[in-house]
Amino acid sequence: GQQVMQIPQYQHVQEGEDFTTYCNSSTTLSNIQWYKQRPGGHPVFLIQLVKSGEVKKQKRLTFQFGEAKKNSSLHITATQTTDVGTYFCAGIAGGTSYGKLTFGQGTILTVHP
């Protein structure tokens, strides 16, 4: 079945440093979504990418979807303590008739002030 892998599993940064997490799918995706889960909380939707090579920005966050629609990345510029949490990518396999998301295992980000 479809597998979605994320690296790294953990990332510790000093406040102000940049952070990147990478997501790779075993199959071509129709789209990819990113979620953030704060400690003790539930996943919260950040963004969706649909087009091959798509790049979207949200303030300090930059999301990319690979040309082959099998990989994606999230880059945070100048991290802040409010960025702490687990970042998940979640993909919908191509040809799926509904939005069944397969989640990666997440990257846990800690930010030291």
Place this chain on the structure above:
Amino acid sequence: GAGVSQSPRYKVAKRGQDVALRCDPISGHVSLFWYQQALGQGPEFLTYFQNEAQLDKSGLPSDRFFAERPEGSVSTLKIQRTQQEDSAVYLCASSLAGASYNSPLHFGNGTRLTVT
């Protein structure tokens, strides 16, 4: 309501007991998903409803797991004869569209199940 509501928030069950977890999705949302999240892992798909129809139950780990959404709104996930490996957070999510390619999931706070 304003968001997806799940109850109970925490559940402790003795091994062998049956449990029922409730999900109240956002009003008007067609799609409803159940996910299982083990500690330190990403959510794992369990089952999907479009209105009252259960279109995919391929993620249910065993026949001890049963889900329903009889009126296309509230959903219940039932686990019979609970085992220790069932301990996890059970997340419910809803989305507006039926084929939710462009519709993000709205998650509830989850039910943390601990089987002793």
